[in-house]
Structure formats: structure tokens, C-alpha cells
Amino acid sequence: MSKRFMSAMVVTIIAGLLVFTAGVSPSLAGEKKFDLSFTSAYFDKHPTVKNGWIPWADRIREASKGRLNIEYFNPNTLCPSKDNFDSTVDGILDIGANYNGLNPGKFPISEVMELPLMVPSAEAGALVIWDLYTKYPEWRNEYKGVEILWQWTSATYQLHTTKKLVKNLDDLKGMKILCWSPKLIEIMKMLGANPIQVQPPDSYLALQRGMAEGVLCPLAPVKSFKITDAAKYHTIVDLLVGPFWAGANPEVWASLPDDLKKIMKETTGQKLAVISGKTLDEGAAGDSAWMKSKGHEFYELPDAERALWAKKVMPLREKWVSDMEAKGFKNARQILEDAISLGEKYAKVTGRGYK
Numbered sequence: 001m002s003k004r005f006m007s008a009m010v011v012t013i014i015a016g017l018l019v020f021t022a023g024v025s026p027s028l029a030g031e032k033k034f035d036l037s038f039t040s041a042y043f044d045k046h047p048t049v050k051n052g053w054i055p056w057a058d059r060i061r062e063a064s065k066g067r068l069n070i071e072y073f074n075p076n077t078l079c080p081s082k083d084n085f086d087s088t089v090d091g092i093l094d095i096g097a098n099y100n101g102l103n104p105g106k107f108p109i110s111e112v113m114e115l116p117l118m119v120p121s122a123e124a125g126a127l128v129i130w131d132l133y134t135k136y137p138e139w140r141n142e143y144k145g146v147e148i149l150w151q152w153t154s155a156t157y158q159l160h161t162t163k164k165l166v167k168n169l170d171d172l173k174g175m176k177i178l179c180w181s182p183k184l185i186e187i188m189k190m191l192g193a194n195p196i197q198v199q200p201p202d203s204y205l206a207l208q209r210g211m212a213e214g215v216l217c218p219l220a221p222v223k224s225f226k227i228t229d230a231a232k233y234h235t236i237v238d239l240l241v242g243p244f245w246a247g248a249n250p251e252v253w254a255s256l257p258d259d260l261k262k263i264m265k266e267t268t269g270q271k272l273a274v275i276s277g278k279t280l281d282e283g284a285a286g287d288s289a290w291m292k293s294k295g296h297e298f299y300e301l302p303d304a305e306r307a308l309w310a311k312k313v314m315p316l317r318e319k320w321v322s323d324m325e326a327k328g329f330k331n332a333r334q335i336l337e338d339a340i341s342l343g344e345k346y347a348k349v350t351g352r353g354y355k
Contacts, residue, residue, distance in 0.1 A: 027321055031067060034256060039073040040097035040246070041081050041200055046224040047283025052275045056267060063263045068256070070095065075201055082199060088249050089145035096146070097246035099154070099200065101181025107142045108324060109332075112339050113153055113243040114183045115320055116313040120221070121353030122284075124346040125153030125241040126277030130270050131342055135316055138329060146247035149268040152276035153241040154218045155284045156353050157184075160231040161214035162207055165299045167235070169308060178203050178215035187239065188216060190312050193265070203227050218242075219284035219354065236300040237309060244276075281353040287352070 038057070042049050049072060057070040079092050085103055085142075088096030100107040101114065110129070119125040129151045133139050140148070159166055159177070166172050173192040177186045180200050188195035195216075198206050201216050203247040207230035215227060216239070222228050246268075256264070292298065301309065317336060324332030 031128070031256075033067050033069070034260065035069045035071065036094035036248075036252065037073055037078060038070050038095040038097070039075060039078050039084065039093060040244075041084070041099050041102065042221065043074050043076050043224045044072060047070055047220060047286065048276050048279040051282070052272075052279040056272060056275065059267060061199040061273055063267075064260055068260050068263065080248070081201065085146065085245075090249060090253060091249045093249065094252045095149070095246065095248050097244060099180065100243045100245060102199070104182045106141055107243070107245075108327065109139050109142055109329060109335065110245075111183060112152075112320060112336055114161055114181070114240055115317050116187065116240050116337075116341075117238075117310055117345040119153065119241055120156065120238060120347050121277070121350045122153055122218075122241060122280035123242075123274060123277035123350040123353070124157040124343060125191045126151070127270070127346045127350075128339060128342040129153055130273045132335065132339060135338070136331075136335060138331070139335075143245060143247060145250065146245070147250050147253040148245060148247040149264065150246050150270075150272040150276070152246075152280075153278040154244065155220040155241070156238040157216055157218055157240050158354070159214055159216055159235040159239075161233045161235070162231050162232070163213055164170075165233045165235060165297055166214070167299055167301075168305055169312070173273060175214060178206055178212045178217075180217060183223075184216055185330040186271050186316065187313050190316070191309060192312075197260060201225060204230055207231055210250060218280065219232045219287055220280045223287045223290070228287075228294075228296070232296050234291070234296060234298045236298060237306065238352070238354060239309065239313070246272075277350075281350075282355055 011320065020268050053072060057072065060068050060070055066260045081098070082102045084093065084096040084098040085106070100110050113125060113129050117126055131188040135152050169192055177188050177193045177195050179195045179199050180189055181196065185195040185197055196212050200221065200341070203217070204226040207214055209213065214231060288298065321332045321336055
């Protein structure tokens with residue numbers, strides 16, 4: 001075979017390869033794929049995971065033509081759930097999310113969202129918390145070490161009990177109630193109960209074993225956490241919401257090409273905050289209907305009784321301002337006033353979470 005013929009063959013093969021690779025997908029042409037882990041305090045059966053985050057991950061995969069894949073893992077599978085923030089900072093998690101209350105004292109400014117009667121729904125809470133995050137540098141500084149993608153709040157907190165309906169403060173007095181954060185413990189003490197702090201996924205076992213007579217938490221996770229297997233009585237209070245964060249490891253974020261960062265930014269922020277809030281409210285409504293079909297009893301506090309509960313816990317607002325000012329946050333009162341006014345604004349748009 002002549003050298004001229006061999007050279008012609010090589011040129012032909014190279015030309016053919018160039019034509020082939022020009023027509024294939026970017027990943028096949030050599031562009032890197034990114035497979036990111038994602039976990040939170042929610043199980044995969046939770047309505048926000050099923051109806052909000054998994055569809056979001058699907059949209060990311062489609063928009064990136066398969067170059068960016070986000071896989072969701074249940075709590076405590078990649079790291080202890082309470083360590084999600086530090087694990088995201090350290091790179092154990094690519095994307096982490098969690099309830100702020102699982103890290104007491106780490107997010108003091110964000111705890112304004114956990115004060116009583118700030119918003120009537122998770123959707124309203126998500127809109128408020130994202131506005132506050134974008135407005136205040138002090139707020140953003142609490143999340144150093146993580147590239148925050150969105151924030152949201154829980155559905156409104158209700159009281160779920162194992163032996164009886166709680167209809168007033170006298171019924172609640174002295175009851176052992178599970179709480180998921182120090183702020184909730186403070187609230188339960190002010191209402192006359194005996195609070196016990198636990199991690200959210202541990203609530204079912206604590207109730208089943210008789211360690212407590214109830215739990216203060218939103219409706220949305222009670223089914224996925226199996227709380228419904230132990231608590232058959234539900235008092236609708238709409239007492240407060242809990243703040244949450246979601247973010248990426250900074251090195252993982254920096255490694256993404258600009259076009260993939262653009263896709264992430266366009267699908268997170270306020271958009272995913274609202275999706276998280278809506279799915280929580282919808283989950284609360286759907287699970288309430290399911291629980292009623294299973295014979296669970298619900299009691300909605302009358303306005304007059306709810307006002308008595310509110311009066312007991314309202315001093316926490318002023319205490320929060322005083323505590324934050326003592327820590328050097330001179331604009332704490334302004335942050336609280338903004339949170340209240342934004343809550344009133346968005347309440348008119350979203351309405352009440354419990355239907």
C-alpha cells in the first residue's frame with residue numbers, strides 16, 4: 001500500500017470523524033457531564049420532593065441535554081441530617097438543604113421567619129424569606145460557605161396529638177410535646193406545655209414509644225414522617241412557619257460551565273422558592289383530606305381562642321429584636337417590620353395554606 005494511498009485514507013477518516021462529531025450531542029462530543037447529589041430533611045415521598053424538586057431536576061436534565069443530572073437522596077443517607085450545612089460546605093454534599101432550626105444559633109437573623117404569626121401559608125413565607133435574603137447583606141452572610149440557590153419556609157405549624165384533641169390552652173397545659181428547634185421549645189413553654197426536642201425524622205418513634213403526647217409541626221411532612229401512624233388528632237393553629245435554605249458547595253458551583261450555571265439560576269431563586277411553598281401547601285391540603293378519610297379528627301381553633309394563644313407568644317417578637325440588637329444587628333427592628341409587612345402583602349396573594 002503506497003504512502004500516498006495511506007495518507008489519503010487517514011485524511012478521509014479524520015474528515016469523517018469531524019462530520020460525525022459535529023452532529024452528535026455536546027456530551028458525546030466531549031463536553032463534561034455533571035452528576036450532583038442533593039439531600040434535605042425531606043424523604044422522597046414528601047410532596048415537595050415528589051411534586052417540586054424531582055420535576056425541577058428533570059427540567060435541569062432536559063435543558064442541559066443530559067449534561068447536568070441531580071440525584072435526590074433521603075435524609076441521613078449521605079450524612080447525618082443535622083450536618084447538611086457543614087457537609088455542603090465541606091463538599092460531602094453537592095447540593096444540600098435543611099431546616100434552619102436543626103442548627104441552633106447559626107442563622108439568628110433568619111429566625112425572624114420562625115416568630116409567631118408572620119405568614120398564613122408556606123407560599124407566602126417563601127416569597128417573604130427570598131425577598132429578605134436578597135435585600136439584607138446580614139441575611140446572606142449567615143450562609144457563608146454555601147452558594148445559596150433558594151430559600152423557603154415550611155407550611156404553617158399545627159399541633160398533632162396521640163390521645164386527645166387539644167381545644168384550648170387548658171387542654172395543652174403540661175402535655176409532653178415534641179419540638180424540632182429551640183425556638184419551638186420556647187413557644188411551647190410559653191403556651192404551658194412540656195417540650196422535648198427531637199430531630200424531625202425521629203418524631204414517629206418518639207410518639208410511638210410514648211415519649212411524648214404530640215408534636216408541633218406542619219401538616220405537610222406528617223405523612224412522609226409516619227407521624228400519622230401515631231397521632232390521630234390535629235389542632236389547626238397556624239402558629240408559625242420554619243425557615244429553610246438550599247445551596248450548592250462553592251467548588252462544585254464554580255466547576256459548572258457558565259451555560260449550566262445560567263440554567264440553574266433561571267430555575268431556582270424565587271421560582272423554586274414559590275414551587276417549594278406551593279407544594280407544601282398543596283401537600284398539607286391533600287394529606288388533611290387523606291387523614292380525614294382515615295378517621296383522623298381535626299379541630300380548627302376559633303378566632304377567640306387563637307387570639308389567646310397569640311397573646312401568649314407575641315412577646316417573642318420583641319425578644320428577638322432585643323437579642324439581635326445585643327448581637328450588633330442594629331437594623332433588627334427594620335428586618336422584623338419588613339418581614340411583617342411583606343407577610344401582609346403576600347398573604348393577600350396566596351391566601352391561607354390550610355384549606
